[in-house]
Amino acid sequence: MKKMSASERSRLIYKLADLMEEHKEALAQLDTLDNGKPIGETTNADVPLQSNTSVIMLDGPLR
Secondary structure, eight states, X not given: OOOOOHHXXXXXXXXXXXXXXXXXXXXXXXXXXXXXXXHHHIIIIIHHHHHHHHHHHHHGGGO
């Protein structure tokens, strides 16, 4: 298995966070269908938290 550099891993995680933000409505709808939570909760809490957690995990060690 080929190892990925930290900078490449970081770039991909930021890209994932950007894509999650871009498609947050669709992700919220899927999350609601999957677990039955109200759409407002998945739109305003769950999906943004998932995206933000990825970025926080990247930024944390740099500070």
